[in-house]
Amino acid sequence: MEPRRVIIIGGGAAGLSAAYTLKKRGINPILLEANDRVGGRLGGDRVDGFCLDEGADFFCGSYDVAFRLCEELGLPLIRSEMNLGWYRNRRWVQTTPIQSVGNLIRNLSPFWTLGFLSPRAVWAILKLVKRIKAQPEYLSFASNSRMAELDGEENFGDYLARIGVPEYLKVTLRGFLEMTMGHIEYAGAAYMRAYLAEMLLKADQIYVPEQGAGALTHALVEACGDIIRVSTPAKRVVIRDRAVTSVITDDGPIEADAVICALPATKVADVIPDLSAEIRHTLGKVTYSTGVRVVIGLDHSPLPVGWHGALYPEDETPLLLDRSINLPAITPPGKSMLDLLVGRDRAEELLPLDDEEIKHQMLGDVRRNPPPNSALPDDDEGLFTRVYRWKEAVCMMSPGMFKAVAEMRRQLDRDVKNLFLAGDYMRVPSVNGALASGVGAASQAAELLASRPA
Numbered sequence: 001m002e003p004r005r006v007i008i009i010g011g012g013a014a015g016l017s018a019a020y021t022l023k024k025r026g027i028n029p030i031l032l033e034a035n036d037r038v039g040g041r042l043g044g045d046r047v048d049g050f051c052l053d054e055g056a057d058f059f060c061g062s063y064d065v066a067f068r069l070c071e072e073l074g075l076p077l078i079r080s081e082m083n084l085g086w087y088r089n090r091r092w093v094q095t096t097p098i099q100s101v102g103n104l105i106r107n108l109s110p111f112w113t114l115g116f117l118s119p120r121a122v123w124a125i126l127k128l129v130k131r132i133k134a135q136p137e138y139l140s141f142a143s144n145s146r147m148a149e150l151d152g153e154e155n156f157g158d159y160l161a162r163i164g165v166p167e168y169l170k171v172t173l174r175g176f177l178e179m180t181m182g183h184i185e186y187a188g189a190a191y192m193r194a195y196l197a198e199m200l201l202k203a204d205q206i207y208v209p210e211q212g213a214g215a216l217t218h219a220l221v222e223a224c225g226d227i228i229r230v231s232t233p234a235k236r237v238v239i240r241d242r243a244v245t246s247v248i249t250d251d252g253p254i255e256a257d258a259v260i261c262a263l264p265a266t267k268v269a270d271v272i273p274d275l276s277a278e279i280r281h282t283l284g285k286v287t288y289s290t291g292v293r294v295v296i297g298l299d300h301s302p303l304p305v306g307w308h309g310a311l312y313p314e315d316e317t318p319l320l321l322d323r324s325i326n327l328p329a330i331t332p333p334g335k336s337m338l339d340l341l342v343g344r345d346r347a348e349e350l351l352p353l354d355d356e357e358i359k360h361q362m363l364g365d366v367r368r369n370p371p372p373n374s375a376l377p378d379d380d381e382g383l384f385t386r387v388y389r390w391k392e393a394v395c396m397m398s399p400g401m402f403k404a405v406a407e408m409r410r411q412l413d414r415d416v417k418n419l420f421l422a423g424d425y426m427r428v429p430s431v432n433g434a435l436a437s438g439v440g441a442a443s444q445a446a447e448l449l450a451s452r453p454a
Contacts, residue, residue, distance in 0.1 A: 004257040004449040006442075007032065007247045009234040009271060012040025013056075013431055014422035015262035016220040017069065017438030018445075023224060025446045030254065031224065032247070034233035038221060041393065042431055044214015045295075047384050050337060051211045051330040052295045054388045056431045057323065057339075058213060060198040061205025062140035063432035065439060066216065070209060073219040077207040080326050085303075085310040085371050087317075088113050088172070092372055094307070097203050115168040124165040132197045139194040141428050143436040150190035151402035157185025159193070175313020178344055182289025182396050191397040194428070210329045213431070237261065237272045237419070244419050258445040262422040262438060264288065264392045276415055282408040285401065286425045290347040291393035294318075294340040294359050297331075297383035302338040303374050310371045316346035317365045338377065340366065343393065355387040395429035420444055 006022055008015045011033030022029045037043070041055035058080050059066045070077055083096045093110035111117050116125065132139055138146045154162075160170055177184050177195060184192055198206075209215040221228065236248040237259055246253040261268055265286035269275060275283075296302075303310060303322045310320040321339040324331045331337055340362045342350065350358050360379050370376055405426060412419065420441040427433035427440075 005030065005255060006258045006260065006445050006449070007234075007254060007256045008260045008262055009237070009247065010040070010262035010423075011035075011038030011228060011230070012262060012423075013042040013217070013434035014424070014426075014438035014441075015040075015260070016042075016217060016224065017065070017435040018260050018262060018422055018442040019224045019227060019438075020069070020220050021439045021442035022446060023227070025442070027446055027449070028227055029260075029442075031228045032232045032234050032249065033228065033230045036231050038228060038230065039214060039217035041390065042213060042217050042434070043388075044212055044217050045386060047297065047386065049332040050297050050335070050384070051214065051327075052337070052386055053212045053214045053323070053339075054293065055291075055390060055393065056213045057321075058206050058208050059431065060141055061202045061207075062142040062145070062198060063430070064142045064144075065436040066432050067207070069220070069435065070216060073216070073223060075209040075211075075215055075219055078210050078327060079204070080206045080208050082203065082206075082308050083306050085307050086110065086114055086172075086175075087310070087312045087369055087371075088314065090369075114172045115166065116172070118166065118168075120164065120166045121169045124160075124163050124169065127163045128165070128193075128196070129201065132193055132201060136197075139190065139197045141194060141198065141430040141432045143427070143432065143439075145194075145428050147190050147194060147428050148402035148406065151188060151400060152190075153399045154189045155185060155399050156187050156189050156192035159189035160185070172313050175311055181394055182343055186398060187396050188399045188401065191429070208327060210327060212323070212327060212330050234271050237274075239272070239274045239416055239419070242416055244416060256418075257449060258418040258420070260420045260422055260438075260441045260445060262441070264423060265395070265425045266392060268421065272419070276411060278411055279408050279415070282404045285398070285404065287396045287398060288392035289343055289394045289396055290351065291341060291343045291390040292347045292350045292358060292362070293388040293390070294362050295386045295388075296338045296340075296359075296377055296381075297385075298336045298338060298377060298381075299334065299383065300375055301325075301336050302376055304371050305373070307371065310366075310374075312366075312369070316342060316344060317368070318342040318362045320366060320371070335383070347390075347393075351389050351391065355385065358387050359385055395424045395433075397425070397429050401425075418445070418448060 006029040043054035045052040318340040422437040422441040424434040426437040
């Protein structure tokens, strides 16, 4: 029996989980990554004892595959609390997680400022919470989520209008979600309701590996060993007689018995041009948010005492985070980090600029209305600075996409039996969706090879 060769294209969360799953099943795949390191939006950088998250930085409570992988790979998890400052109506208010009656009472004043306690808002929130709690098996990011059954043509903006959410509360919700999620009003209603369920109703169930979300990438890389080839872009997947035969690289073709393409949906057709028009059409409808992240190492705490982050929901001022409060292991003793994140149109403006200019503009934005008693760095201050640009940050599941992707999966199975797609757009879009899609694609590939004679 000759060993079978599976080639994985793309070393993000989906590609790494696929590689890890195949290794567990006794198959040594080849993983091709175009960049000089793997991880993608789950990437984790290491700088002078600091652990930086390049993209994703927390795991929601329903991330079952992410939690299982952390357990298998020996990564301890720490619950993430969020004491947040909000700049609304030209003043700062602070919210804390509601874990007791006392916490609730302390939050009443800031909740009023944020628009949660007006009669119209309370009525809309009660309707929203009631509907979320009535559908827990649908509104989650778990690998077995039934969210696709709720998929329709209604977007989140229309949904909020239909249940009567007032504009001032929409501002708060958008400010909370859009820094990384893009223009949420155009996303599917069920998809965004799941985010609200996780971020607002299950805020006490958010966890992070003690050295940041990127620690999962490092653990997967170590578990995969020498099967990863960085700086090796796949140029083309060759399909003959309805089967993948090889993958073309700069060093020549690599024969393949199966291929898992774990690229963003926008890149798939570039390397697999022989896909059917129907599949290419569906892939072309998948959209992503845009984001920019600046991480600055510091020898002092940048935010007010006890604050994990600061939000500016009324404009596109960057979100501020001090992740070292929740995760002391991500910095050397006595040090801190400031993360600045911005999305939407502001991120699009910043993407073409060089790192120094991005840092200068984002710090300038937050200095206009800095949090009280904060110690934000100057442009030339900091132990280091890293800038991460994300043209494709978070997959935005638009109305009807779950059904379109399900049909695309069936079409692909009819067209090419040994080609599998993986990525967050193939499941409920999230880090967990990307990981789950990689595990699923690897399991399908392994079962296909086991069913065929050598």
